[in-house]
Amino acid sequence: MGKYVKKVAFLVLVLSLFVAVLFLVQKEKNPASHLPKITVSTFALYDIVKHIGGNNIKVEMVIPFGVEVHSFEPTPKTIIEIQKSRLFLYSGADLEPWVSNLAQGENLRDMSRYVHLIEPEEASDDEEHHHHHHNAVDPHYWLDVDNMILLAKKVMSELMVIDPQNSALYQKRAESYIQGLTDLDAAYTKRLQQCKVRSVILHHNILGYVAARYGFAVEPLTGLSPDALADAQTMADLSKSIKEKGIKVLFFEAFVSDRMMHSLASENGIEIDYLEPLANITASQAKAQMSYVEGMQSNLEKLARAMECE
Template identity: 35%
Template sequence: MDTKRLIVFGGVIAAIVIGMTFFSPKLQPIQNTEETKPVVSVSTFSLLEVANAVSGDAINVSTIVPLGSDAHMFSPNPTQVANLSKSALFIYNGAGFETWAEGVKTTLTSATKVIDMSQYVALQKSKEEHHEDGHGDEVPAEHEGHNHQGAYDSHYWLDIDNMIKMTQKMDAEFSKLLPSKAETFHGNAATYIGELQKLKSEYTKGLGECKNRTLISNHDAFGYLAHANKLENISVIGLSSDEQPSAQTVSHIVEVVKEHGMKTIFFEELINDNVSQTIARETGAKAVPLQPLENISQDELKSHQTYLSLMRENLKKLREAMECR
């Protein structure tokens, strides 16, 4: 092929390419729908559970406290705080549970709405506060922010009625955040509340008739569960998971276990269980894990455990320990 033919052939090819480029339909860029979803950050597992149940796939929900860690002892690093600042909503447990939250929320801009969920549930006074002021245990939801660390027991999600209140609050907040999905949120919330009411009925029936009604645990995390189900709650240490019990306290618990012929000592899975194991050895009782649902482990996540399933496991263990019919 001579030079002239090569030039002509090349010109034809170039014209075809230019024509295809000009006349071909334009490819639209792929829309990343994930980027359009608002981000909601929550602190504890119970809040994560409710947020996911209500939001479905309409909102990106993330948890701040890493799985498998003791939620009492957590403190966010600068990267976690920076990620938190990108959230449309930051929802935390409150009632003194996350000591870090009070400081962090002051660093957030008005673009991030902050919700203290403890303002929307029925709180109980901590044992220490109750003994000091002599008032009743339960405090209505309208306590107008007068709670302070140590005044109230912050494990309120173990009362199923409070989980229902939490669901209603998230439904309202998500509907304001994303009005176009409000009907979806209302439907999801109603479905989840139905599941919670069913769980509550199972507890009422399951713990209705028991040989003993005393729950002994290493950490005072089960007060709401005990109160809601008319159980006596005895704990070796208080609300702080890093508290060290005195020898006198441990000795007293051993006497109580022996006196009542109790066969089970419960301990919180994600904190040190040495005290429970010691009492178990001294009394011949079994040390059994009970889930306070502050957080879950990686294994529990992989096995698709939820608040509902873990609470049912707790019920099974309580029924066995208390010899319920």
């Protein structure tokens, strides 16, 4: 009888150890379960938090990959996820009008308050005769490297408040991330310095900040709104610019219809290509873990080719 009891006790001990090891393994497999959760609205913000937060922060985009940011409307489940997160970082500058319907909790951060915003008129002298919302602020500020650096610094400080014991890690990662942005800025400055063509025609104006920073003009088909329709006069004006300025490539952006740009390109016998707006990326790009810097580098190569830069 004593041998039986000892055998049962041994089996119970072995089983307990097995369960304990299994628990630790499962915890290791899912370390994000106990991490501070940050929700964000755009890919640019997601990229910053992902790189600076590393494996110490759980970050989720409330706008699914592959969805056009301008037309997104949150579900009740999305709103609950925002409310439950430690921080919700959104782009602001009227990019996400649905945010105004949320209960304004202490976890909400309008990131446009920490960057330099420009009016559409500041972006390019050649845009004035096209369709703009002249009283609106250009919301595409994340395409300005300086603004991304400001955002990175703000994210770093927020993470330090949430998780002070890892402050040194966040500072180190932020410095590395900012260095990557500085290198990106240097690459843009060098590649776009001497170009035969100094004007870019695209569907809606995502390049206002880029053009202002690197000294070229932007002529959009529909201004700041991707959903606006161009009239016949705008199409005629752009055709005239194509001929006068020697433009050989037109651009549209991912997530918007390229129908009108294809029509304009076909009428003028020139090429069409697309740029990464980086407010969001496709599901396949997310699976491949494309970064903000990689998206900007892709845009640079296409711009340099279209503008015939040395």
